Every structure is written in C-alpha cells, then in structure tokens.
Amino acid sequence: MFKLNDIIRPNVLKMKPYSSARDEFKGAASVFLDANENNLGSLAGENYNRYPDPHQRKLKERIAEIKGVQPEQIFLGNGSDEAIDLLFRMVCRPGQDSMLHLPPTYGMYEVSAHLNDVTLEAVQLTPDYQMPVEEVLLQVKPTTKIIFVCSPNNPTGNLIEPDSIEDLLRSFNGLVVVDEAYIDFAQAPSWTTRLQEFPNLVVLQTFSKAWGMAGLRLGLAFASPEIIAVLDKIKPPYNINEATQELALQALERQEALQDMVEEIVQERELLMQALPTLATVEKVYPSDANFILVKVKDADGLYKSLLNKGIVVRNRSSVPGCSGCLRVTVGTLEENQELLKAIAAF
Ligand SMILES: Cc1ncc(COP(=O)(O)O)c(C=O)c1O
Incomplete structure (x- = not known):
C-alpha cells in the first residue's frame, strides 16, 4: 500500500516552511513596509517592485478550471525542471x-538525481520504445522512491502504453511521475484525469511547448493535495515571478489560439512524416505524438554537420544508447521544414 508519509524524507516532514511577509499579512492595507521592497517604484515597470503571490492563487484557480482539477492538486514550478528537482x-x-528511469529519455531526471546524490536505476525501453513493466518491477528496490515515465517520450516521440503505466501505478509503492511535457500534441487523454484513482501519481506538464512560453519558465505538477502541500512547503517562496504569473493568466484566455497552433504543428509534423522517408539518407522515421520527430539516418554525424553548415540546428542523439544513427528534429514553421527537407535531400 502506498503511504505518502512513509516515503517523505524525515527532515522534510519535520521542517517548517519559510514564512514570507505575504504569508504573515494577507489583508488590505495602504502602506506596505513589511517586505523590504522599494516603495518608490520599479525601474522595470509597474508592479515589479512588489514580490509576487508566493502561492500563485489566481493562476492556479484558472488552470484548475481549464484542466478540470482542484487548485489544491496543482504545483507551479520555475519550469517543470524545478518540479523534478523538488520531487527528489x-x-x-x-x-x-x-x-x-527508462532511457532513452529526458536527460534531466538523471542530472537532477546526480545533483541530489540519488542512485540511478535504469531499465532500457524496448526496441519499439515501450516500457517493459515486469522488468521495471523486478528492478525496484526498497530504496526506490520515484519512477519517471515520459509520455510522449523525449527523444523518441511516442506515448507509453497506458496499461503498462497503470500496472506500475498499482504495483509500485513510490511515486510514479508521468512527464507529459508534450501531451498537447498527442491524441490521448492526460493522466490528470486519473489522479483520484492513484495517490502515488504525479503528472508533469509545462507551458514551454504547446503554449510557446519556454522563455517564461512555467511548469506544472498535478498530484494529490497531500503531495502538492509538501512540494509547496519545500519550494523557494517566490519561485514564479510576477511577469510570468501575469502573462500566463493572459495566455490562458487564448485557448483557441493554442488549439490553432497545436493543429498547425501537428499538420506540419504529418507532412514531415510523409516527406522524410522518401529521402535517400533516411532509414527510419519513428512515429511521433510530440512536436519533434526522431529520424534514423545513414550518417547521423555527417548529416548533422552538413545541416549546421547551412545554418540548421537539429539535435544529434546518435550517441545515446537506443538511438544510434538518430537525429531529433523539432517541427518548425512551413518554411523551416521545407528548408530542412531540401538540405537533407541535398546531403
Ligand atoms: C520531457 C520533458 N520534460 C520536461 C522538460 C522541461 O520543461 P520546462 O521547460 O518546463 O522545464 C522538457 C524540456 O525539453 C522535456 O522534454
């Protein structure tokens, strides 16, 4: 049976969170002399002389409405990378x-584990990049506290079979973190719809991909209110800045534009999926539920350099175990994709 208090670090259970000026006084007042801000104003523009809401209340309320969860089930981080670090x-x-974790996958799980002096266990994805769940469960030790499942997976682009994730959630008594950074590009429901069923489920999403806000750094973790309360307790008090909170609130009102952009990217992805296999140097194009495509080519290093010479940067993943000979290509604009196809054809 999963019991949250059994896996939380004892020092985290015991500690008191930082109490900010905004925690200690919440009411209306005309003179704020409690937070050592600059009351003369800000050189950066309106409002920025004041600390932001440490609990991001307005933003969480709006996200909760849109995502169909409770505000208490949402943690906001300075990118989902911050949530990954705090989970450790x-x-x-x-x-x-x-x-x-399940390589080939997103590299920050490993980096964050090393930073936190956490031992890394790895089970390679199958040749079609699925999770061998029985092997994963055999590998679990009493000290295994988190399993990261990236779906759609970076850099392979595919969704992980929901049945295998469900098996894991039922059989593993630690946290199962499903990283859905690319879920907006996939034809699949989010695991946020299953939060009530699984007290050990954490779902990560981000505003960096479909929402086009990578520069603002806003990531989300969805989980039980109990898990979210602990993340909130240990986060830096003002981890989401005022500009990000304001701009994200505005962006959330533009959901039609989000849909339009996602549709266009998916359409461009499908055009690339059709065109890439016709090129002589391309050996395999992996199916994608994301905004990028993993492509196996005859000479990955050569093609990578040749593209660079033409000013086109893709990600060379050929040295990653399980991805030999592969480049990862982000879906660009129509013109960028045409330029890429032309450059690959000329190689
Ligand atoms: C699978 C995955 N998770 C998380 C992230 C990090 O996202 P953020 O920009 O929210 O830190 C990325 C970024 O590339 C990613 O590919």
Whole structure:
C-alpha cells in the first residue's frame, strides 16, 4: 500500500516552511513596509517592485478550471525542471535512496538525481520504445522512491502504453511521475484525469511547448493535495515571478489560439512524416505524438554537420544508447521544414 508519509524524507516532514511577509499579512492595507521592497517604484515597470503571490492563487484557480482539477492538486514550478528537482528533495534521502528511469529519455531526471546524490536505476525501453513493466518491477528496490515515465517520450516521440503505466501505478509503492511535457500534441487523454484513482501519481506538464512560453519558465505538477502541500512547503517562496504569473493568466484566455497552433504543428509534423522517408539518407522515421520527430539516418554525424553548415540546428542523439544513427528534429514553421527537407535531400 502506498503511504505518502512513509516515503517523505524525515527532515522534510519535520521542517517548517519559510514564512514570507505575504504569508504573515494577507489583508488590505495602504502602506506596505513589511517586505523590504522599494516603495518608490520599479525601474522595470509597474508592479515589479512588489514580490509576487508566493502561492500563485489566481493562476492556479484558472488552470484548475481549464484542466478540470482542484487548485489544491496543482504545483507551479520555475519550469517543470524545478518540479523534478523538488520531487527528489521531497522523497529521496541523499546517499541512500534511488530512482528509476527508462532511457532513452529526458536527460534531466538523471542530472537532477546526480545533483541530489540519488542512485540511478535504469531499465532500457524496448526496441519499439515501450516500457517493459515486469522488468521495471523486478528492478525496484526498497530504496526506490520515484519512477519517471515520459509520455510522449523525449527523444523518441511516442506515448507509453497506458496499461503498462497503470500496472506500475498499482504495483509500485513510490511515486510514479508521468512527464507529459508534450501531451498537447498527442491524441490521448492526460493522466490528470486519473489522479483520484492513484495517490502515488504525479503528472508533469509545462507551458514551454504547446503554449510557446519556454522563455517564461512555467511548469506544472498535478498530484494529490497531500503531495502538492509538501512540494509547496519545500519550494523557494517566490519561485514564479510576477511577469510570468501575469502573462500566463493572459495566455490562458487564448485557448483557441493554442488549439490553432497545436493543429498547425501537428499538420506540419504529418507532412514531415510523409516527406522524410522518401529521402535517400533516411532509414527510419519513428512515429511521433510530440512536436519533434526522431529520424534514423545513414550518417547521423555527417548529416548533422552538413545541416549546421547551412545554418540548421537539429539535435544529434546518435550517441545515446537506443538511438544510434538518430537525429531529433523539432517541427518548425512551413518554411523551416521545407528548408530542412531540401538540405537533407541535398546531403
Ligand atoms: C520531457 C520533458 N520534460 C520536461 C522538460 C522541461 O520543461 P520546462 O521547460 O518546463 O522545464 C522538457 C524540456 O525539453 C522535456 O522534454
């Protein structure tokens, strides 16, 4: 049985969170002399002399409405990378506990584990980039606190079979983190719709991809109110800045534009999926539910350099185990994709 208090680090359970000026006084007042701000104003523009809402109340309320969850089920981070780091700090005792991930996958799980002195366990995805769930469960140790499942997976682009994620959620008594950074480009429901069923489920999403806000740094973790309360307790008090909170609130009112952009990117992705296999150097194009495509080519290093010479930068993943010979290509604009296809054809 999963019990949250059994896996939270004892020091985290015991500690008191930082109490900010805005925590200690919430009412209306005319003179604020409590937070050592600059009351003369800001050189950066209106409002920015004041600290932002540490609990991001307005933003969470609006996100909750849109995503069909409760505000108490939302944590907001300075990118989802911050949520990944805080999840380690919440449950993994440095030098003692371990996490498991499924390479080839997103690199920050490993980096964040190393930073937090957490042992890394790895189970390679199958040749068609699915999770071998029985193997994963065999690998689980009493010290394994988190399993990261990236779906759609970066850099392979595919969704992980929901049945295998469900098996994992039912059989593993630690946190199962489903990273859905690319879910807006996929034809699949989010795992946020299953939060009530699984107290050990954490879903990560981000405003960096479909919403086009990578520069503002806003990531989300959805989980039980109990898990979210611990993340909130250990986060830096003002982790989401005022500009990001304001701009995200505005962006959330533009959902039609989001849909239009996602549709256009998916359409461009499908055009690339059709065109790439016709090129002589392309050996395989992997199916994608994301805004990028993994492409196996005859000479990955050569093609990578040749594209660079023409000013086109893609990601060379050919040295990653499970991705030999592969480049990862982000779907661009119509013109950019045409330029890419022309450059690959000329190689
Ligand atoms: C799978 C995955 N998760 C998380 C992130 C990080 O997102 P953020 O910009 O919200 O930190 C990325 C970024 O590329 C990603 O590919």
